[in-house]
Amino acid sequence: MSTTTRTTTSHAVPAARRRTLRDRFRRIPWWGAVALLALLALLWIYPFLWMVSASVKSSSEVFSSGTSLWPEEFDWENYSRAWDDAGFGRYMLNTVIVTFATVAIVVVRCALCGYVLGRYRFPGSRIIVGILVATLFVPTGYTIIPIVKLSMQLGVLNSLAGMVLALGGAANVAFILIYAGYFRQLPKELEEAAIMDGAGFFRVFWTIMLPLSMPVTATVALLTFLATWNAFFLPLVFSFSSPELRTLSVGMQAFVGENATDWSGMAAAGVISIVPIVVLFLFLQRYFVEGIAGAVKS
Incomplete structure (x- = not known):
């Protein structure tokens, strides 16, 4: 070199x-x-980590261990007590039925309303949007009396069907506006081509518009799922005289007694309630971000 x-x-x-x-x-x-x-x-x-840790601790260790997350001894009996003794197996089934039925109603209803408001211009459309926006300022507590009265007149007060109608019949103005903004930005040639082929209003909506709005639909479905799964006030009213109709959030009261509270059992029940939400969000988070981004862009 x-x-x-x-x-x-x-x-x-x-x-x-x-x-x-x-x-x-x-x-x-x-x-x-x-x-x-x-x-x-x-x-x-x-x-959340503390709740998971408390769910496998004894009732005395929950407070004696302080902020420590690692239990001295794993007590899996808490989950068995929550699922069987407290009836959370039944509450889980009720919650799944009510949540999925409510999500289906809200998605179809809001998508149709958003499609009409976003794609069509007709006399009074701005007034309708203004009325919908005004309902955002009405407190939820003020609507419980007419909801209960209507449910009694329809004979569905003490039933899961009545609970679904009450939860799915909310205004959901934000979801309608998200759909309207998304549908408004789609090219009109899609509808014109479908109409030239003989498609009607509902066929255009079901076969073209709704599949294209999948990101928004995933966002609306996820938010509705979260709100319905965690709903407490309306399920409490509809299951007040029928404990077998309780949902998971209402069933948490089973661990609260007059003189003591089963904190470890409640923590186990909380983990059971939260795990489905976390799993669903992991699968739908990409669609959730795309739906919000598309609505903001429009």
Whole structure:
């Protein structure tokens, strides 16, 4: 090897080291941001982790262990007590039936309303939108009396069908506006081509518009699922005289007694209630973000 080659190589090594050091220093702010976000995420999910930990602890250990997450002894009997003794198996079935039926009603109803308001211009359309927006300022508690009265007149007060109608019959103005904004941005040529082929209003909606709005539909379905799954006030009213109709959120009261509260059993019931929501969100989070982004863009 010549002297020139050795000199060039000796200069290249320190230069490469300097570039490596510069790259490491440039990454310090990025790693700092990651560490900060990781700390915030830990603080955010700590209550959930504590609930999972408390669900496998004894009632005395829940308070004696303080903020510790690792139990001294795993007590899986809490889940058995919540599922069988407290009746959460039945409550889970009620919640699944009510939630999926409500989601189906809300998605179809809001999609149809949004399709009409987003694609058609007719006299009074702005007035209808204004009335819908005005309902956002009506407190939910004021609507419970007419809902109960209508349910009694229809004979569905103490039934899951009445609970579904009450939860699915809300205004859902935000969902209607999201659908309207999404449908408004779709090209009109899609409808015109379908109409030229002889398709009617409902066929255009079911075969073309609704499949194209899948991101928005996933967003509406997820938000409706969360709201219905965690609903407490209306299910409490509809199951007040029929305990077998309770949902998971109302069934939590089974662990609260006059003189004591079964905190470990309640934590186990809380984990049972939350796991389906977490799993659903993991599958639909991509559609959720796309639906919100599409509605904001429009």
